[in-house]
Amino acid sequence: MGQTTAVYAQSPQINIYSFRKYELIKPVLTQFETESGIKVNLVNGKSKRLLARLKQDGEASQADVILSSDLAQLHNHKDLLQPIENRQAWQNVSSALYDENGYWISISMRTRALFSLSEQTSQPIPNSFAQLKQTDYQSALCIRDWQHNYNATLAAALLTTDNKKDSDWLKLGNKLLAKRPSGGDRDQLRALAQGHCKLAFANHYYWHMMKRADNKRDQMLAKKLSIHFLQTEDGLTPVSTTSAAIAKHAPNKQNAELFIAFLLTQKAQEIYAQSLHEFPVLNDMMTSHVPFKPNLPAIKQGLLRLADANKLLAKH
Helix, strand or coil: CCCCCCCCCCCCEEEEEECCCHHHHHHHHHHHHHHHCCEEEEEECCHHHHHHHHHHHHHHCCCCEEEECCHHHHHCCHHHEECCCCCHHHHHECHHHECCCCCCEEEEEECEEEEEECCCCCCCCCCEHHHHHCHHHCCCEECCCCCCHHHHHHHHHHHCCCCHHHHHHHHHHHHHECCCCCCCHHHHHHHHHCCCCCEEEEEHHHHHHHHCCCCHHHHHHHCCEEEECCECCCCCECCEEEEEEEECCCCCHHHHHHHHHHHCCHHHHHHHHHCCCCECCEHHHHHHHCCCCECCHHHHHHHHHHHHHHHHHCCC
16 A cells, blocks of 8 residues: 555555545555455645646546545535445434535544643643633643644634634634744644643644654653543534545546445444544444534534634734
8 A cells, every 4th residue: 555656557446645644544544455355545645736636637537535634625626526426324424524415524523622731730721712711821822833724624613603702712812822833733742741831732633643652752741641622602512524535537436435435334433433543423433432512513614614714813
């Protein structure tokens, strides 16, 4: 299974364009190959580059499936996709998690969690986003660049609640920061563990990955941290998703359909939960695997507020 170079000569096969890092999806791809006998050819890269390649190649494109951690990228490029026909498994998924015309379906969920030092006693820990507006949290926070799509997606979800208390803290922007944003989510967690800030935002699975990392230092730093799932004023927690779609000119459409159906099996969902540390989307697995009440409607509604969110975050 190639990380950056696809080999199209073998059959049966499937060619996947992934906006996600190889390490995050390898367990799922390996299990699919084992069960189906279909070889996975993976092209991994930045979303803009892969979308540009998909558009440029047109009917000659070899891409079958698109996997993205940025739902807006799929939703805004339906001209490069085709409807998924095999939707039998979708009966066990909330309609908030798939496109009504079948152009994409979310296959796992994540949340942007707040982290603190486990042994920290002086810094109060907020339960809600609204509390972040309190003076206690100014100059306390580590977070990656405000305009990164992880933060924009969170901001968009908060704007959908129509309760200004949920999003007003975002207006404080850099007043909340303990240091200038730099690096990715794991860098924020490392900085928190090293005492450079009192709180940090990161996608929850990065913490789990650090705890299981080969890097002993990351393991040690992760053990110093505690995770908190903040709520909006209505008691819900915003989530974002990893989503799948079929390319418009997929040369192996049948295999693409089989792959996406596999992603929605209980076995694949368990892999997402146990190996990738993301939350399942199947209705009958949410109660046992999701430790909060997710705001599912805000996933689609957030797509409509993303421009507002980007405009707000651009001020920081």
